[in-house]
Amino acid sequence: MKMSLTKKLSIGFLLTAFISIFIAGLVSNYMISKKFSNYLIAEHKTKVDKIATVIDGLYDEQTGISTTNKAEILRYSNAEELYIQVKNATGVIVFTSSSTNLQNKTMMSSMMNDFSSIKPGQYTEDSYPLIKNNKKLGTIVFGYYGTSFLNTGALTFKTTLNHSFFVSILIALIFGLIISIFLSKQISSPLTKITDTANKMRNGDLEARSQVVSKTKEIDDLTISMNYLAETLQNQELLRKRLTSDMAHELRTPLTNLKSHVEALLDKVWEPTEDMLTSFYEEIQRLIKLVEGLNDIAKLEQTSLNLNKSKFNLSLELEKVVTSFEPLYETSGSKINSNLIPNIEVLMDKDKLKQVMYNLLSNSLKYSKINGEVLLTLKSDKDGIIIEVKDNGIGISKKDLPFIFERFYRSDESRDKNTGGAGIGLTIVKAIVEAHTGTISVNSTLGKGSTFFITFPKPILNPDK
Secondary structure (H helix, E strand, O other): OOOOHHHHHHHHHHHHHHHHHHHHHHHHHHHHHHHHHHHHHHHHHHHHHHHHHHHHHHOEOOOEOOHHHHHHHHHHHHHHOOEEEEEEOOOOEEEEOOOOOHHHOHHHHHHOHHHOOOOOOOEEEEEEEEEEOOEEEEEEEEEEEOOOOOOHHHHHHHHHHHHHHHHHHHHHHHHHHHHHHHHHHHHHHHHHHHHHHHHHHHOOOOOOOOOOOOOOHHHHHHHHHHHHHHHHHHHHHHHHHHHHHHHHHHHHHHHHHHHHHHHHHHOOOOOOOHHHHHHHHHHHHHHHHHHHHHHHHHHHOOHHHHOOEEEEEHHHHHHHHHHHHHHHHHHOOOEEEEEEOOOOEEEEEHHHHHHHHHHHHHHHHHOOOOOOEEEEEEEEEOOEEEEEEEEOOOOOOOOOHHHOOOOOOOOOOOOOOOOOOOOOHHHHHHHHHHHOOOEEEEEEEOOOEEEEEEEEOHHHHOOOO
16 A cells, blocks of 8 residues: 655654654663662662771770660661671670571561562672771671662652653654654655646646745755756647648648649640759659658767767868858858868768768858858867857847757748758757767857857867877
8 A cells, every 4th residue: 555755754754753762761761770770889888888887986895885876776777778787706796686687588578668669689798897996896797688779769769760751752752743744744745746747747738837946955956857847848849749830841842833733734734844844853852852851860860879980180171161162152142261270180970070060051151141251160178179150140039049959940930942951950960969979059149140069078089198
């Protein structure tokens, strides 16, 4: 049976608190009880030593112990619950606190009647020398049970101590339960809300967003990630719908033209001419180009496995690319310039690098203004090798920037064949760059131009160093 997070956390916190408090209470009670018992035993021994000293003072070598002194010793015996026996030097008993020998334990048992709740310990006798003026005159025997050091006050203290631990554990558990419920709700409540948002997304509501605000870093990160996922899925859904529409448009236009022309020929409305056949050929070429583009994208998903890397001079190759584009730019009334640092050696696929540059420079020319200018820059810094393609063309709007590397995406929704292809050029560029463990990004302002940045890490490009 599944258990809710709130219940599981509450039980976990409470169980942890109970075990911790129980162990702490058990250890503390044991240690305090042991120390207290040792203290009472030490106090008991001190009292016996003092009584022995008193008896030493009361004993007379000639007369022994007077009646008055015997009464005083008897009071000590009763007060401290001790059996006291005094023997002279010849071993004759001159005083005993009971008329019956304590070894039969009858007298001692009667002395313990007031402490019937205590189970008597082992009976013990300690002998002390009877000393007077530094001369041994006999022996003093003290008899007692192992628990005789426990008086009423000591018992009361230990009982109170045990009750205090019990009450402390009970109060701590109550507070632990309250705190555990509070903490578990602090954790589970935001997660429940985030789960509700995820369920809405699963049911197709991609506009759902988590509004959870938490001071817990992990929950706050989860909220941000969930909203980012929702945003990404929503954008992907929009791209999917647009892709379907664009593909239909790309295929419908040439097919419709072909169909209408062929129908006109079949109906003998038109006569087959060279111009008409050329138009057919161009439409078929557009379809072939579109299919080849789709095939290229499928292949680029495994680009990293198909790279034909070789070591070459990147500066020299980029210079050749610029030279090959100069006639096209001059014909269009634009200029292409370069600023390349010399002798940059790299290890990469030369043909695919050229494909990247051809795509970027062709786009820059295609979207340039009259008398436009394009600058190709190659530089190197601590982050790697950077290639920049900067133009002063029509630029890209903010709403289109996040999607320009998506398949079949074009900022001109009319998809005019005079201003662009099928919209897969930048997708191919991105795939090739990433296959070389590089990155590509773009900065653009509508009406002012765009700058594409390609960065390749040095460890990949210069493996021998």
